[in-house]
Amino acid sequence: MEQGNRKPSTALIVGVTGMVGVALTDALKMPNTLGGPWKVFGVSRRPLPTWFPSPLLDKHIILDTLNQDNTKEILSPLASQITHLFWVALQANESEERNISSNSTMLSNVLSALTSSPNSKLSHVTLQTGTKQYAGPITDSVLSSHIIPQEPPFKEDYPRLPFPNFYHNLEDIIFSYSKLFTYSIHRPSIIIGASSRSYYNILLTLSVYALICKHENYPFRYFGNKYTWSHFCEVSDARVVAEQQIWASITKSAKNQAFNCTNGDMFTWKMMWKVLCDVFSIEFVTFDEKDKFDCVDFMKDKGEVWDRIVEENGLYKTKMEEISCFGLLDTVLKLNIQNSGSNTKCKSRRAEGKMGRGKIEIKRIENNTNRQVTFCKRRNGLLKKAYELSVLCDAEITLIVFSSRGRVYEYANNNIKSTIERYKKATSSTPNTWSPQEINAQYHQHSNCEDDVVDDFGNQYNPCVSNGASSRKTAI
Ligand SMILES: NC(=O)c1ccc[n+]([C@@H]2O[C@H](COP(=O)([O-])OP(=O)(O)OC[C@H]3O[C@@H](n4cnc5c(N)ncnc54)[C@H](OP(=O)(O)O)[C@@H]3O)[C@@H](O)[C@H]2O)c1
Secondary structure (H helix, E strand, C coil): CCCCCCCCEEEEEECCCCHHHHHHHHHHCCCCCCCCCEEEEEEECCCCCCCCCHHHCCEEEECCCCCHHHHHHHHHHHCCCCCEEEECCCCCCCCHHHHHHHHHHHHHHHHHHHHCCCCCCCCEEEEECCCHHHHCCCCCCCHHHHCCCCCCCECCCCCCCCCCCHHHHHHHHHHCCCCCCEEEEEEECEEECCCCCCCCCHHHHHHHHHHHHHHHCCCCCCCCCHHHHHCEECEEEHHHHHHHHHHHHCCHHHCCEEEEECCCCCEEHHHHHHHHHHHHCCCCCCCCCCCCCCHHHHHCCCHHHHHHHHHHHCCCCCCHHHHCCHHHHHHHHCCCCCECECCHHHHHHHHHCCCCCCCCCCCCCCCHHHHHHHHHHHHHHHHHHHHHHHHHHCCCCEEEEECCCCCEEEEECCCHHHHHHHHHHHHHCCCCCCCHHHHHHHHHHHHHCCCCCCHHHCHHHCCCCCCCCEEEEECC
8 A cells, every 4th residue: 555644644624514524533533544643633613513523633623714814823823733634614605606706715715824834744635526526516506507517427537617616716726736735636426424514415405304294294205307316326425535535645646636436336316215215214205297396495484393303303403404405405306417427546546555444453442542432433333233224124123332431322223121021031941042252252342341432422423313213321
């Protein structure tokens, strides 16, 4: 594997509470992450939400990067530490001209603050843009009707479309600094990630729509067109995007390159609609072209219904307008283009070196912080997997995890006690089938776990667990 930078690295994530910002924070702090160990600083305008894994951040900086003076005052003193800038911020506006103006100002202010000191350590800038590079400014109500998109599958070296696009301006700003640092440009498709602080979180928006339909007994109608209903589309998991960005930031052959970044598996929206129906236990309604349904208009007055759903289910407090983007979703579901990018360039560069994260050796983690972080992440993973298994396969599951400090974390899709009774009954006549080695392995893991993790990072972070199933943390 080519790794250009072996010195201790400090990442500054601008847009840390967005979908990829959260995934980057997680990924950079994994014990075996490429280029690590990383110090991670994060910027956003608002304070961190309670679901954010705040123990992972070495510093959170509250800053509006549109403000040049504040940006200089706050970031210049850190220029001698920050080696890598991850640009995953966004200010979304109605017109592309305003997108260009605000996003360019933000990036210019940050780069100027990080490079003006003679002690600046900035060596690489990661710029996240997207497949609008190939589809054009689809959110601009005037320009969007004139766009002729590129030929799919989109390739990184296609010439720019002749339309204003703030991605071009951000690229040009980065290019103008090419003597000072290397860069990589990342072009995801629709991003799927866990954040209530994103302008455009399409899966969250669909989930809000599904839950409102379920709550109010409305049919869950598809509001796109026939093309998207039956043609292939693809998405980019925020974790996949974060991993590619980290790889490119420390890999020689990825320097000064642009990369598409999608999960690699295709789906039609018809398939996705069925999945959503299964997940939210709602009836599947097939698409009817004659049914002219305006979802943006339909959702306009549903804020109060969302408030009730939040209240009744004890969900993380959000306002529907802040977490949903029905306008963009409506546009995306009505596109007449095959939304598909080629991942070949990234795949072949990665194949040249050793791909991905190294394998972790299964032994006790000595570093206290890393051990706490790993406990947190793997526990959440375990709870999520248990939930998924129960939904996907109708399995009855009770999962109980004790931290080394005796804190208990549990998940059950049924009543815990009745599942335990069922277990007792099922095993009373059957001898325990675990081998002594398996039991030892279990014992070893439990007795070696240590310390607990900061409270806020727990179950709130997994927005998936709900649906009447219990998932909670109890201090004992
Ligand atoms: N969302 C998608 O599906 C998608 C798909 C493909 C490409 N992209 C592209 O990816 C890039 C990042 O978008 P995203 O959707 O990943 O971001 P996002 O989830 O909307 O996150 C935006 C982040 O930027 C912060 N932020 C916004 N304005 C700021 C400012 N003035 N100063 C400091 N922080 C600020 C926000 O926090 P605060 O609000 O608290 O400041 C938040 O942390 C954009 O170029 C976007 O077009 C997005």
